[in-house]
Amino acid sequence: MPWKRYIRYNKPFWLSNLLGFIGALFNGAMQPAFAFIFSEALNTFTKQGDDLIDGGVFWGIMFIVLGLCNFLSFYFNMGGFFIAGEQLSYDLRKRMYNNMIRQEVGFFDTNDIGDGSEKAPGGGANTTSTGTLTAKLATEAGLVHGLNTNIGQVFQQIVTVVGGFGIAFFNGWKLTLILLIAVPFLFLGSFIRGKAIRNKNKENRAIFENSAKVATEAIIGIKTVYSLNLSDYFIDVYDKKLIEPEKRLERRAYLSAIGTGFSNAVSFIAFIIGYWVGAKFIEKGEIQFDSMFKVLMAIILTAMAVGQSSSIISETNKAVEAFMHVIEIIDRQPKIDARDPKGTVKAPEEFKADLEFSNIRFRYPSRPKITVLRMGDKKITVPAGKMCAFVGASGSGKSTIIGLVPRWYDIGHGSVKLDGIENRDYNVKWLREQIGIVNQEPCLFNISIKENIKYGKQDATDEEIYEACKKANIHDFIMSLPEKYDTPVGGLGTSQMSGGQKQRVAIARAMIRNPKILLLDEATSALDAESELIVQKALEEASEGRTTITIAHRLSTIKDADLICVFREGRIIEMGNHEELMNLKGEYYNMVLAGDGSIAKGNEIAKKDN
Structure with missing residues (x-):
C-alpha cells in the first residue's frame, strides 16, 4: 500500500481529516473512561446516607457528561472522515475517468491495467468491456471512500487499547497480566475472519464486474434483445454470473462466522477468569474490590474492541485493494497519448x-x-x-x-x-x-443535433454548422423538426432518428472539421436504397478536394x-x-x-x- 501517495491525495482535505482524528481520539477514550466511571460509581453503593446520595448525583452527572462527550466525539469522528472520504472519492473517480478516457484503443480491447503490456484473452485475462470499466469507475473509487473512516476506527481502537491497558495496569498489574492470556486468542479469531473476508472481496468484485458486463451489453442492445425474445436468456445469464462462485463464498462466510464467534467466546471466557482470579486476589488482600472491577471492565471492554477490529480490518483490506486498483488505472500511461505535446505540427497550407x-x-x-x-x-x-x-x-x-x-x-x-x-x-x-471519419454505424451522443455536430469542432459557429449540414444533405430535414437543431438525438440503441439521418449528421460532424483526409468505412452499407442514394451524394460532395x-x-x-x-x-x-x-x-x-x-x-x- 503506497501510504505516502494516499496521504498526498488526502492533503487537500486535511481539515476534515483532522476533525475526524480528533473525534476518533476522544471516541477511543470513551470505553476506558466508561470502565473507570462505572467502577467508581459501583463503589458509591457501598456508602451510606448523604455520601450515597451525593455520590449518586455526582456520578450520574459524570455519565451525562460522558454521553455528551461521546455525542460530540462521534459527530466529529464520523462527520469529518465521511466528508473527507466523499471528497477523496470524487477526486479519485475524476482522475480515473480522465486517464481512462485518454487511453489508446488497445486498452479498451484488452484487460490491460498497470504496466502497459497488453494481455490477450487466451492468456488468462478477461476482455475489458464497457460494463467492466464502468463498474470499476463506479465501485472502486466508492470503496476507497471508506478507507478514511476505517483508518480512523483503527486509530480509535488503538486509543481504546492503550487507555484500557493503562487503567488496568495502574489498578492491578498482576490481574492484568493473567487476563492478557486471552488476547492472542482474540487476535486469532480476528485473523480467521479477516482472511476469509479478504478472499471474498476479490470474488465479489469479479462477480460485480462480470455481471455488469452482461447487463450493459443487454441494455445497449435492448432492441435486439426484444426482437429475438432474449429477455429470459439474459436474465438467466445474469443470474449465473451472480451465483457462479456461490459455494466458495458460502464456505468463506462460514469461516468468517467461526472467527467472529470464537472472538466473542474468548471475551466471555476472559470474564470467567477475571472474576475467579479477582475473587482470589481480594480474598488474599492483594487488590481492592473497586480496583479489581476497574481492571476487569477495562480489559473486557478493550477485548471487545479488539474483537470488533476484525470487521474493521476486513473493510480496510477491501478499501486498500480498491485503492490499488484505482491507482493502477490512474498510473497507466497510454501508448498513444493525445495529450503529448511532442510531434510534428504543420500549418494548414x-x-x-x-x-x-x-x-x-x-x-x-x-x-x-x-x-x-x-x-x-x-x-x-x-x-x-x-x-x-x-x-x-x-x-x-x-x-x-x-x-x-x-x-x-x-x-x-x-x-x-x-x-x-x-x-x-x-x-x-x-x-x-x-482526419474526418464516417463509420458504418455512426456514434451519436444523447444530446441535441447541434451539440453532436459541434463535437467535430467545438468552437464552430451556427453558420458553420448550417453549412456542414447542407453539404451532408441534412439541413432541410433538421429545419423541418419542431425543435430544429436543438432536437435530442436519443441514447445508444434508442436513437430517435433513422439510419440515413444519423449517417448524414455524422457526415456533417466530419465535414465541419474541414479535414484534409476523409475515411469512409462502409458508410452506406446499413442503409436502405433511398437513404443510400442521399448519403452517397453527400459523401461524393464531401470527398471533393480531399484525400479519401x-x-x-x-x-x-x-x-x-x-x-x-x-x-x-x-x-x-x-x-x-x-x-x-x-x-x-x-x-x-x-x-x-x-x-x-x-x-x-x-x-x-x-x-x-x-
Missing part, C-alpha cells in the same frame, strides 16, 4: 495529405498471435486530393488499415506516412484534427476511384483503377460479374477460378 502504406504487418493487441494484415512488399500510395477504395470480403483487413491512419493502433512492422513523414512522428491531437479512403460494399460507387485495392485475408492481391482491374480479369473482375454489392460471392468465384 503546408499539409498536403499525401498518404502511403508500405510493408505493413499488424496484429491486434487483443490477438497478439494472429496477423491481421500482411502487405509484404506491397505499397499503397494515395496522392493528395485523390480517392482510394478498398474492397474485399469481411475480415480481410480493410477497416484495420483505415484505423492505422489516425493511430487507433501502431503497427509493429512497416509504415503509414503522410507527406512522407510517419504518422507516429506527428502530434497525435493535430493529426486527428486533419473509402471501404465499398457496392462496387458501382467506386468505379471513378483513382485507386482500387482488393484485399483477401489481410493481403492485397490486386491494385489499380477500375479499367485496369477489369482487364486483369482477377478477383475484382469476378466481383463485378457476380453483381453489384456481392463482394463475398465474387470472392468465392475467384477462389474457384484459382
Whole structure:
C-alpha cells in the first residue's frame, strides 16, 4: 500500500481529516473512561446516607457528561472522515475517468491495467468491456471512500487499547497480566475472519464486474434483445454470473462466522477468569474490590474492541485493494497519448495529405498471435486530393488499415506516412484534427443535433454548422423538426432518428472539421436504397478536394476511384483503377460479374477460378 501517495491525495482535505482524528481520539477514550466511571460509581453503593446520595448525583452527572462527550466525539469522528472520504472519492473517480478516457484503443480491447503490456484473452485475462470499466469507475473509487473512516476506527481502537491497558495496569498489574492470556486468542479469531473476508472481496468484485458486463451489453442492445425474445436468456445469464462462485463464498462466510464467534467466546471466557482470579486476589488482600472491577471492565471492554477490529480490518483490506486498483488505472500511461505535446505540427497550407502504406504487418493487441494484415512488399500510395477504395470480403483487413491512419493502433512492422513523414512522428491531437471519419454505424451522443455536430469542432459557429449540414444533405430535414437543431438525438440503441439521418449528421460532424483526409468505412452499407442514394451524394460532395479512403460494399460507387485495392485475408492481391482491374480479369473482375454489392460471392468465384 503506497501510504505516502494516499496521504498526498488526502492533503487537500486535511481539515476534515483532522476533525475526524480528533473525534476518533476522544471516541477511543470513551470505553476506558466508561470502565473507570462505572467502577467508581459501583463503589458509591457501598456508602451510606448523604455520601450515597451525593455520590449518586455526582456520578450520574459524570455519565451525562460522558454521553455528551461521546455525542460530540462521534459527530466529529464520523462527520469529518465521511466528508473527507466523499471528497477523496470524487477526486479519485475524476482522475480515473480522465486517464481512462485518454487511453489508446488497445486498452479498451484488452484487460490491460498497470504496466502497459497488453494481455490477450487466451492468456488468462478477461476482455475489458464497457460494463467492466464502468463498474470499476463506479465501485472502486466508492470503496476507497471508506478507507478514511476505517483508518480512523483503527486509530480509535488503538486509543481504546492503550487507555484500557493503562487503567488496568495502574489498578492491578498482576490481574492484568493473567487476563492478557486471552488476547492472542482474540487476535486469532480476528485473523480467521479477516482472511476469509479478504478472499471474498476479490470474488465479489469479479462477480460485480462480470455481471455488469452482461447487463450493459443487454441494455445497449435492448432492441435486439426484444426482437429475438432474449429477455429470459439474459436474465438467466445474469443470474449465473451472480451465483457462479456461490459455494466458495458460502464456505468463506462460514469461516468468517467461526472467527467472529470464537472472538466473542474468548471475551466471555476472559470474564470467567477475571472474576475467579479477582475473587482470589481480594480474598488474599492483594487488590481492592473497586480496583479489581476497574481492571476487569477495562480489559473486557478493550477485548471487545479488539474483537470488533476484525470487521474493521476486513473493510480496510477491501478499501486498500480498491485503492490499488484505482491507482493502477490512474498510473497507466497510454501508448498513444493525445495529450503529448511532442510531434510534428504543420500549418494548414503546408499539409498536403499525401498518404502511403508500405510493408505493413499488424496484429491486434487483443490477438497478439494472429496477423491481421500482411502487405509484404506491397505499397499503397494515395496522392493528395485523390480517392482510394478498398474492397474485399469481411475480415480481410480493410477497416484495420483505415484505423492505422489516425493511430487507433501502431503497427509493429512497416509504415503509414503522410507527406512522407510517419504518422507516429506527428502530434497525435493535430493529426486527428486533419482526419474526418464516417463509420458504418455512426456514434451519436444523447444530446441535441447541434451539440453532436459541434463535437467535430467545438468552437464552430451556427453558420458553420448550417453549412456542414447542407453539404451532408441534412439541413432541410433538421429545419423541418419542431425543435430544429436543438432536437435530442436519443441514447445508444434508442436513437430517435433513422439510419440515413444519423449517417448524414455524422457526415456533417466530419465535414465541419474541414479535414484534409476523409475515411469512409462502409458508410452506406446499413442503409436502405433511398437513404443510400442521399448519403452517397453527400459523401461524393464531401470527398471533393480531399484525400479519401473509402471501404465499398457496392462496387458501382467506386468505379471513378483513382485507386482500387482488393484485399483477401489481410493481403492485397490486386491494385489499380477500375479499367485496369477489369482487364486483369482477377478477383475484382469476378466481383463485378457476380453483381453489384456481392463482394463475398465474387470472392468465392475467384477462389474457384484459382
